[in-house]
Amino acid sequence: MTDEQKKKLEQKLWDIANELRGRMDADEFRDYILGFIFYKYLSERLHLYVDQELLKPEGLTFATLDETAQADVLAAVKDACVEALGYYLSPSELFSAVAQRGAQPGGFILQDLADTLDNIQKSTMGNESEEDFINLFEDLDLNSSKLGRTNEARNALISKVLGHLDAIDFQLGNTDSDVLGDAYEYLIGKFASGAGKKAGEFYTPQQVSTVLAKIVTTGKKRLRSVYDPTCGSASLLLRVARELNYSNANKTVGDFFGQELNRTTYNLARMNMILHGVHYSSFDIAQEDTLEHPQHIGRTFEAIVANPPFSAKWSAAKIFESDDRFAEFGRIAPASKADFAFVQHMLHHLDEDGTMAVILPHGVLFRGGAEGDIRKFLIERNWLDAVIGLPANIFYGTGIPTCILVCKKCKEADDVLFVDASTCFEKGKNQNTLGTGDVARIVAAYRDRAEEPRFVHRASRAEIEENEFNLNIPRYVDTFEPEARVDLEAVSARVAAINVEMQDIDKELAAFCAELGLEAPL
Structure with missing residues (x-):
């Protein structure tokens, strides 16, 4: 076709x-x-x-x-x-x-x-x-x-x-x-x-999904498993499958796992998986609250992708302090913002040789308290692989800028890659989008890990520690562009020329006014 x-x-x-x-x-x-x-x-x-x-x-x-x-x-x-x-x-x-x-x-x-x-x-x-x-x-x-x-x-x-x-x-x-x-x-x-804020419950824009899929499949032609703890319509899971050319004849992903809270969206996810040719025996989509009632306990996954609800509330009940997903961090995410609770949950389910990529609001990069402690733990354990800043207004229902955190438990690099992709977008009437070139540039930056002024920086853990484990991207990627130098002599000469031109115009205007019997303006 x-x-x-x-x-x-x-x-x-x-x-x-x-x-x-x-x-x-x-x-x-x-x-x-x-x-x-x-x-x-x-x-x-x-x-x-x-x-x-x-x-x-x-x-x-x-x-x-x-x-x-x-x-x-x-x-x-x-x-x-x-x-x-x-x-x-x-x-x-x-x-x-x-x-x-x-x-x-x-x-x-x-x-x-x-x-x-x-x-x-x-x-x-x-x-x-x-x-x-x-x-x-x-x-x-x-x-x-x-x-x-x-x-x-x-x-x-x-x-x-x-x-x-x-x-x-x-x-x-x-x-x-x-x-x-x-x-x-x-x-x-x-x-x-057309669904406004509700859209975020079931769909991640295709270009963003592609970035996440390319990140978690970097260097791989097959995956044993892929998991999305907030899977919505399963679009992220299926984007990973597409990235590896998955089909009935070419089962490049062993199994698909997901969990979704909304009942209607859960039904949509199952339909979407079957309709894309994923056999019923190859996927396990569960319906429940991922943080409060996880349905895949004991499993780990080679690739994890997610676009959780931004800064959602959760119980943060004391019992979770001894939950295996959170215990080793020593802290749990605050009840008012579950962003890091999802990160902790995902890391618990990540294979030792796996990669996870999650979309989060920028607040996770610099907020203090328990979130600061969790961030410090990630960096000291060398699990944080990359921080990628995305443009504002690219998600349905919210105009805030977001970021992608990439984590691995067995990293080759001893640094954290920072990518400022905030300017990588195509302006739309109501919403911005990542263009094909923007997606390619972001993914190449992640894979190549090459320094690029005002776009990419590799920060050592010592450098991050100096910044008190604050991951705010402008601390690491200098996007300042000096203003162009002003030639004062040229400006002065231009002003003088304009004054001469004005004198001629004033004389011409005065002549017109005299012909009409009007008083010339000053």
């Missing part, structure tokens, strides 16, 4: 999404359109698998099987699908079948659709995939008055949307492209741009 075709597809999907908008907020009609697209994906993925892998030798096609007369064949197909894909749909439950029934005059599909989505989940019960599919469609309330005041109105709207989606070919049979995955990511980004 060409870039032009891709753009047309993305615009088409956005137009379809807006069919649902009505009286809904962005995050509400997002859940419907992404849920329907996901249903279409599950349907087409299963249809393709059954026709090509199971029924082709028999000369049969899945959609034409008689669900009564060929029940024994379908039973065998179901067992194979649940084992291979994790779920099952009958021929009458395929997306195209439901959409076509809805397109018929008088076709009422609301109950059919609700039953189908429920049956997808039921097909996984008692199997390894159950946890990854349970309540996956719970946010698709087909009886919501926001879809229409009557059942007929809701049915007409849903039928129209399914019909539009049914006409789109997502090219699932093309293993060399990820048309649907790209389109899904595009829609999530579009919804994030």
Whole structure:
């Protein structure tokens, strides 16, 4: 698919999404359109698998099987699908079948659709995939008055949307492209741009995700595991996968792990993983509060990426002082700002040969108290690898400048790399963005670790200690640019020339005023 075709597809999907908008907020009609697209994906993925892998030798096609007369064949197909894909749909439950029934005059599909989505989940019960599919469609309330005041109105709207989606070919049979995955990511980004402060709960701008992904994959072609403790829609995890050209045929990441507090976003993350071709057995996304109720205790990961909520509140309960995640630091992050609690949690789960990259507000670089002590511990243990300052106004819902902290437990370097990328952005109407060149420059600075005036500095631990473990970037990267020298003689000569010109102008003005019988201005 060409870039032009891709753009047309993305615009088409956005137009379809807006069919649902009505009286809904962005995050509400997002859940419907992404849920329907996901249903279409599950349907087409299963249809393709059954026709090509199971029924082709028999000369049969899945959609034409008689669900009564060929029940024994379908039973065998179901067992194979649940084992291979994790779920099952009958021929009458395929997306195209439901959409076509809805397109018929008088076709009422609301109950059919609700039953189908429920049956997808039921097909996984008692199997390894159950946890990854349970309540996956719970946010698709087909009886919501926001879809229409009557059942007929809701049915007409849903039928129209399914019909539009049914006409789109997502090219699932093309293993060399990820048309649907790209389109899904595009829609999530579009919804994030209209969701204000809520956007930060589920989406990290693609260019920033790319920077983090390139950092944690530096020098590696494969990863045993990757983890995001505040995974949102799983966009960071999937960006790491893309950086390593992950696919069904090229499993360059062993396993994906994540945790997400928001229930709706947790559902979106699981959909996103499956839709991007990550097998249900290869990811473990949990739903809970990461700091208060961690769900991956005892595990460590080769790569960790995160964009936690900035300066969030947490309990900071005394019991956490003896928690293995925080105990060795001797301090826990304050209740009013959980930024370093996330850092401590991530470091606890980091493999000895792993790399973590986390986005945080600038306050973590210089605030005192417990945060200052934690910062000191990081530096004295030589776990802090780099501090990268990002531009202001590049995240949805906040205009504050942010930074990336990169940590390793086994560093080659005995210094800390400081990168001031605050000017690396493209100005936007409402929001700034990192351009392709900006991303490349930031990543090259991290990988090369070469000094560059007003951009990169390698600070020794002694230098940082002299600054009392304050990591404020301007202390290490001098961005001061002296003002251009003023040639006073040239300025004086110019002023004199202007005065002469003014005298001539005054004489000309006085002559005009005399002709008009007016008094000339002084």
